[in-house]
Amino acid sequence: MGDIDDASPRPDRPADDSDHVTGTFHASLEGAPEPPAPADCPFCDLPQDRYATDRAGHWILLEPRILVPAHTVPPRRRWIITSTGTALNLWDAEPLPGALCRIPHRMACPRLDPEDHWxxxxxxxxxxxxxxxxxxxxxxxxxxxxxxxxxxxxxxxxxxxxxxxxxxxxSTxxxxxxxxxxxxxxxxxxxxxxxxxxxxxxxxxxxxxxxxxxxxxxxxxxxxxxxxxxxxxxxxxxxxxxxxxxxxxxxxxxxxxxxxxxxxxxxxxxxxxx
Structure with a gap:
């Protein structure tokens, strides 16, 4: 089933990324299936909205048809859809008053344990x-x-x-x-x-x-x-x-x-x- 060692597993980092704490790197942690596979959560099988991120080859599953006030979502879990149709992680940026955002499905997946956002x-x-x-x-x-x-x-x-x-x-x-x-x-x-x-x-x-x-x-x-x-x-x-x-x-x-x-x-x- 698996393999154990004393090294922390983490996705491949881009060659030009000197700091793994970036929005595009965080997108790779979401584990969205790539097209042409169905945009279903690999844990609960519920259909989601899949978007490309600004890092080539990496996708994100967002809760479908849900917009929430950005100030109610923990930092690094706020996503917006840009004019080009790609998903962008706002990371630690303070949201503007009245701003809305999308949330990753992993936050609400019924088959995953709740994450520690603080x-x-x-x-x-x-x-x-x-x-x-x-x-x-x-x-x-x-x-x-x-x-x-x-x-x-x-x-x-x-x-x-x-x-x-x-x-x-x-903890993320x-x-x-x-x-x-x-x-x-x-x-x-x-x-x-x-x-x-x-x-x-x-x-x-x-x-x-x-x-x-x-x-x-x-x-x-x-x-x-x-x-x-x-x-x-x-x-x-x-x-x-x-x-x-x-x-x-x-x-x-x-x-x-x-x-x-x-x-x-x-x-x-x-x-x-x-």
């Missing part, structure tokens, strides 16, 4: 949560001289460890930085883990369009995007040993899938990547 506030909330948790964490070996053994399960639950109800938050602006031969989270320095898997069957012309997930175990944030993987490259299926109903359950939720993958990442049987 990652800086989320990061601060998680930081404060870790600070407050230290006030309640008992010493792992118990009070001296009591003979009270450490309760590993309780410690893990208090710390929000994977497998104990940890909450994962999706989560940043990573290179660290030798790997990437680490820019906020906490934890090594980034990632996983790629095939979404379309081998006979599909979109077989090479895969889903890439990357996450930080320290901050509990993750990102997802469509990534290109050559047809002849074999991806390791991390869910191969699971029964079909469990595979289906994990496949319906990105957060459940991330939680399972993060738990397995420390397992000696975990695949090491390509």
């Amino acid at each position: 990652p800086r506030v989320t990061a601060l909330r998680r930081f404060n949560d870790r600070r407050s948790q230290r006030l309640f964490d008992l010493p792992e070996d118990g009070p001296p001289g009591t003979g009270w053994p450490r309760d590993d399960d309780a410690v893990k639950r208090r710390r929000g460890a994977p497998g104990h109800g940890r909450r994962w938050m999706k 602006t989560w940043e990573t930085v290179p660290d030798g031969g790997r990437r680490v989270c820019a906020a906490c320095g934890t090594a980034v883990r990632s996983y790629r898997y095939r979404f379309h069957p081998p006979e599909s012309p979109m077989f090479e369009r895969c889903i890439g997930l990357a996450w930080c175990n320290g901050c509990g944030v993750y990102s997802g995007s469509m990534v290109y993987v050559p047809r002849d490259q074999v991806l390791v299926d991390a869910l191969a040993q699971l029964p079909p109903d469990e595979r289906e359950r994990l496949g319906r939720s990105e957060t459940r899938l991330i939680g399972y993958l993060d738990e397995r990442a420390g397992d000696e049987t975990w695949p090491s990547g390509p």
Whole structure:
């Protein structure tokens, strides 16, 4: 089904783009099928409005026939249609009073987990949560001289460890930085883990369009995007040993899938990547 490593998956960047934080680059993250394929969402199969962007070969699926006040839409998710019929991402530009915009279907797709549109506030909330948790964490070996053994399960639950109800938050602006031969989270320095898997069957012309997930175990944030993987490259299926109903359950939720993958990442049987 997929492949895991410690490199953050991301779409190919244009050769003349020195900063990946651009409207055209962001358009490639939307994962719209290219013509002549139907303009249907690859996750929920609902028909959408497909528009070309100002980057050749990249398309965007917008919610059909919906215009919303631009000031009610988070930055970087506001799209307008230009006089040439192409879609343009307004990025961080402040909308004019009364301005309207289109929104990407991914914001409203019923088969995708809601995205985090305020990652800086989320990061601060998680930081404060870790600070407050230290006030309640008992010493792992118990009070001296009591003979009270450490309760590993309780410690893990208090710390929000994977497998104990940890909450994962999706972020479209989560940043990573290179660290030798790997990437680490820019906020906490934890090594980034990632996983790629095939979404379309081998006979599909979109077989090479895969889903890439990357996450930080320290901050509990993750990102997802469509990534290109050559047809002849074999991806390791991390869910191969699971029964079909469990595979289906994990496949319906990105957060459940991330939680399972993060738990397995420390397992000696975990695949090491390509």
